[in-house]
Amino acid sequence: MSTVATDTKQASSQPAGEMESFSYDDGIVRLFVTATIVWGLVATLVGLIVAVVLVVPWLTGGLPWISFGRLRPLHTNAAIFAFGGNGIFAAIYYSTQRLCKARMWSDTLSRMHFWGWQAIIVAAAITLPLGITQSREYAEFEWPIDIAIAVVWLLIFGGNFLMTLIHRRERHMYVALWFYISTIVTVALLHVFNNLVVPTSWFHGYSIYAGVQDAFMQWWYGHNAVAFVLTTPFLGLMYYYLPKAAERPVFSYKLSIIHFWSLVFIYIWAGPHHVHYTSLPEWASTLGMLFSLMLWMPSWGGMINGLLTLRGAWHKVAADPILKFFVVGVTFYGMATFEGPLLSIKSVNALSHYTDWTIAHVHAGTLGWNGFMIFGMLYWMLPRLYQTKLWSPKLMGLHFWIGTLGILLYIVPIYAAGLLQGLMWRAIDPATGQLMYPDFIETMPSVVPLWWLRVLGGTLYFVGVGMLGVNALMTWRARPAKYEVPVYSAPRLSKHYEDHAPAPVSELATAPVLEVGKKIEVWARMDWHRQWERLPVKFTVLATLAVVIATLFEVIPTFLIRSNIPTIATVKPYTPLELAGRQIYTSEGCYNCHSQQIRPMVAETKRYGEYSKPGEFIYDRPFQWGSRRIGPDLAREGGRQSSFWHWTHFEDPELMSPGSVMPSYDHLLTDDLKFSAIAPLVKAAHWLGAPYTNELEESDALARRQAEEIAADIVKQGGPAGVHEKQVIALIAYVQRLGTDIFRTEEAPAPSGASPGEEVPGEEAPAEPVDATAQK
Amino acid sequence: MENEPLIQHSYDGIQEFDNPLPGWWKWMFVGSIVYSMFYALFFHIGAPGRSMTDQYDAALAANTRLQFSEIGDLQPTADNILLYSSALAKGRKSWLSVGQTLYKTNCVSCHGLDGIGKVGPNLTDDYFKNVHKVEDIARVITQGAGNGAMPAWGTRLLPNEIVLVSAYVASLRGTEHEGGKPPEGSEIPPWPEPSASAADTPAEKEAEAGQPDAAKEG
Numbered sequence: 001m002s003t004v005a006t007d008t009k010q011a012s013s014q015p016a017g018e019m020e021s022f023s024y025d026d027g028i029v030r031l032f033v034t035a036t037i038v039w040g041l042v043a044t045l046v047g048l049i050v051a052v053v054l055v056v057p058w059l060t061g062g063l064p065w066i067s068f069g070r071l072r073p074l075h076t077n078a079a080i081f082a083f084g085g086n087g088i089f090a091a092i093y094y095s096t097q098r099l100c101k102a103r104m105w106s107d108t109l110s111r112m113h114f115w116g117w118q119a120i121i122v123a124a125a126i127t128l129p130l131g132i133t134q135s136r137e138y139a140e141f142e143w144p145i146d147i148a149i150a151v152v153w154l155l156i157f158g159g160n161f162l163m164t165l166i167h168r169r170e171r172h173m174y175v176a177l178w179f180y181i182s183t184i185v186t187v188a189l190l191h192v193f194n195n196l197v198v199p200t201s202w203f204h205g206y207s208i209y210a211g212v213q214d215a216f217m218q219w220w221y222g223h224n225a226v227a228f229v230l231t232t233p234f235l236g237l238m239y240y241y242l243p244k245a246a247e248r249p250v251f252s253y254k255l256s257i258i259h260f261w262s263l264v265f266i267y268i269w270a271g272p273h274h275v276h277y278t279s280l281p282e283w284a285s286t287l288g289m290l291f292s293l294m295l296w297m298p299s300w301g302g303m304i305n306g307l308l309t310l311r312g313a314w315h316k317v318a319a320d321p322i323l324k325f326f327v328v329g330v331t332f333y334g335m336a337t338f339e340g341p342l343l344s345i346k347s348v349n350a351l352s353h354y355t356d357w358t359i360a361h362v363h364a365g366t367l368g369w370n371g372f373m374i375f376g377m378l379y380w381m382l383p384r385l386y387q388t389k390l391w392s393p394k395l396m397g398l399h400f401w402i403g404t405l406g407i408l409l410y411i412v413p414i415y416a417a418g419l420l421q422g423l424m425w426r427a428i429d430p431a432t433g434q435l436m437y438p439d440f441i442e443t444m445p446s447v448v449p450l451w452w453l454r455v456l457g458g459t460l461y462f463v464g465v466g467m468l469g470v471n472a473l474m475t476w477r478a479r480p481a482k483y484e485v486p487v488y489s490a491p492r493l494s495k496h497y498e499d500h501a502p503a504p505v506s507e508l509a510t511a512p513v514l515e516v517g518k519k520i521e522v523w524a525r526m527d528w529h530r531q532w533e534r535l536p537v538k539f540t541v542l543a544t545l546a547v548v549i550a551t552l553f554e555v556i557p558t559f560l561i562r563s564n565i566p567t568i569a570t571v572k573p574y575t576p577l578e579l580a581g582r583q584i585y586t587s588e589g590c591y592n593c594h595s596q597q598i599r600p601m602v603a604e605t606k607r608y609g610e611y612s613k614p615g616e617f618i619y620d621r622p623f624q625w626g627s628r629r630i631g632p633d634l635a636r637e638g639g640r641q642s643s644f645w646h647w648t649h650f651e652d653p654e655l656m657s658p659g660s661v662m663p664s665y666d667h668l669l670t671d672d673l674k675f676s677a678i679a680p681l682v683k684a685a686h687w688l689g690a691p692y693t694n695e696l697e698e699s700d701a702l703a704r705r706q707a708e709e710i711a712a713d714i715v716k717q718g719g720p721a722g723v724h725e726k727q728v729i730a731l732i733a734y735v736q737r738l739g740t741d742i743f744r745t746e747e748a749p750a751p752s753g754a755s756p757g758e759e760v761p762g763e764e765a766p767a768e769p770v771d772a773t774a775q776k
Numbered sequence: 777m778e779n780e781p782l783i784q785h786s787y788d789g790i791q792e793f794d795n796p797l798p799g800w801w802k803w804m805f806v807g808s809i810v811y812s813m814f815y816a817l818f819f820h821i822g823a824p825g826r827s828m829t830d831q832y833d834a835a836l837a838a839n840t841r842l843q844f845s846e847i848g849d850l851q852p853t854a855d856n857i858l859l860y861s862s863a864l865a866k867g868r869k870s871w872l873s874v875g876q877t878l879y880k881t882n883c884v885s886c887h888g889l890d891g892i893g894k895v896g897p898n899l900t901d902d903y904f905k906n907v908h909k910v911e912d913i914a915r916v917i918t919q920g921a922g923n924g925a926m927p928a929w930g931t932r933l934l935p936n937e938i939v940l941v942s943a944y945v946a947s948l949r950g951t952e953h954e955g956g957k958p959p960e961g962s963e964i965p966p967w968p969e970p971s972a973s974a975a976d977t978p979a980e981k982e983a984e985a986g987q988p989d990a991a992k993e994g
Binding site: 099240244254256283285286290294301428433639642644 | 782783785787788789790791792793794795796797798801804805808809811812815816819820827828829831832835836839840842843870873874877878880881882884885886894895922923924925926927928931932
């Protein structure tokens, strides 16, 4: 007698449906595999270069295109979107076809996806070193590239994927597919809403969000880019390739359901933990921390399902480097997703934020989890895709060991560096109440040797990727003259699914339990989810709703509650010259080393000055709070040094601060500023709400006048003459403005009833719209 | 394990066990949710002293007491500057080292380590540009000088901090190091001796009362 519900049987047991023949498109997988390896080499090589340039800044020879500030975004984006991106596409194109028993819906769309994505990466690799950047972390690309990403990701890739799901021949969707679905919709959502800008030119735009709200949106995006580019698709990858390679059933179907939905719903809330103790409202910070804590178990659900799937296969792990890659990868996932909640606890974050601890954390995740999962997957696929034996299993084994050693040599010194930085920055002499290391430079000698060790670890990891490249190349060379294309057959799915499962009966049916208890018992068996797995469109809508609803809970209060950002009457928009200087600041990538956000902590305010207030950033598009202090915070840099000091410091930082690792920005001292290019910046800022008046018409003249004043100051302070047209003057104007507005005493008396803006030059005009909101 | 219930479906050969959620996993998940509710309530119910800024204000007040309860509020007078520029200045703490810390935090980038001069003038010789009397040091620090070459620090430092960093700067005079910047400005007469009355400012009496308090905070 059969107690097994028939609905769990394979589709072939369904009565309806004529047999169809089909084959899989492995050509597209081969393309993505090649791209993954090539970009993996590029991403790790650029990482190695920035690691060296960080310690020896003069190695760039003064070439601005390869300075740390411009290359570091290239490294991060290449690692995430080029190496990680192509890796997950390879995983998705291979596994989706097999899990759906269907070829990808359109070979043309598949190719458009591949070439479109590579074109985007090349465009990014060209524009970032040129300084064309939004300077928002992991969302650096400017708007034309962003539009291309949206089209290629959502319409071409997403459309092709969803159509494949609809035309599948397997009735139920396996858990890997759930993760792919949530990846596709959420990344599209994050990307589009974080990158809304008002263009000022073909190569630049202003974020429609400013200051605190921009910070919120950016870390909503940034955190969930980690979630939905580096976590969910990799969990999907794990759910397919790990049981395949281990030839063992997955540990628990129920666990996959619960951890999938809780992960997708909870992850979205956690973004604010990236900006603890900042000007972000405290309630948002608390939500970010608590949802990160709640995220711990949902994340570990994936790890458990991965590791426990290997029960009974551990003898295979000992012999098979592919399984070794997976085991180490999943272990790093477990470590990183424990450390994530730990770092999100406010008091821990107080120590870790802005330090290298964050860098160690993300490299444990990317090198360990993302890298090793991709390597394991590639080694498993290579012989299958190229229909020959892997060229050298020995080299694969060596890659595993050198890669593991590389990760450890990378992260251990960088964890130490992070702790050292955090402890030295906050150290206060208990007797005198004074900073123990008052000069920021004093912390550098302790950290620089650890940065050198990282170079060694990174080199080993890079060599490992090179071994993969050689192994893949030699395997490819041994491929058959013509690939065999097996033809499969399966019945087409009937339009209507007859659920033959008997109405579920509770095991407690005869037990003396309340009816409710019996219903809960039936519900907990999750047959309801089984139904969702048959309905891809409904499933997609539900997954989208989960992330949208979670997002709205935080977004709506952030944007609507006025008291989140108390207005400061003396905070005024930037002058035209300062806007131009800000543009230089962002395009040089200064945020990669300097934060602009002083946290309310005694050690911090003693070092940098009064802590940052939300109202100070209302004209900052984009916000430039940064996430890291390789150099000191700049939130109150304005007026701390003379303009001549800045001039000399940009020319030769080591001269002003011996031991500094800041590169020379000599080119800013020699290149002329395009004053004519300032007007569009002013117009866009005005359109977004900055109360400009005569700046709109006279931006050029106003900027020149301010530049001449600064140049005159530099001469009086002992500097060179005739420098008012140089780019660095604009940058100095901006830096000298930073954080000074709250000290300014209101110059215009503006008693009640005075008409605002009248005969007052724009810069000094009382910020009427701002004041007005303050009254409410 | 071989007896575990296997779900009958299979995807490209992949099967799944019908194992229940691990108990520890389930209860830690529930625990994190319950904990979160209590945490949110505790910190956001509006009780005083729990918000981020309240905690900062308390820490800052404690730190200020620890630093300055001994000396009260100092005026930037010649006597005070000279008094605290002596390494043997009253009290158990070396107030000079406090001045030095402030100097390292804010001044070292222009005036160099130990005041040997960089973009800013050498502070170790007898030549000064804007200082004629010792109290001018505090004035220059507060208001700035030289068309912004020396920024104004009046809004950035506490009055006590201005006195102490002035005292440290005054103490640098005569400590000429090798490799210092050549003299700028004109030679000025040596600093006077501190007047006797400075030794018993009211601050000293306050210090007696303030110390146990400071110890508690420390």
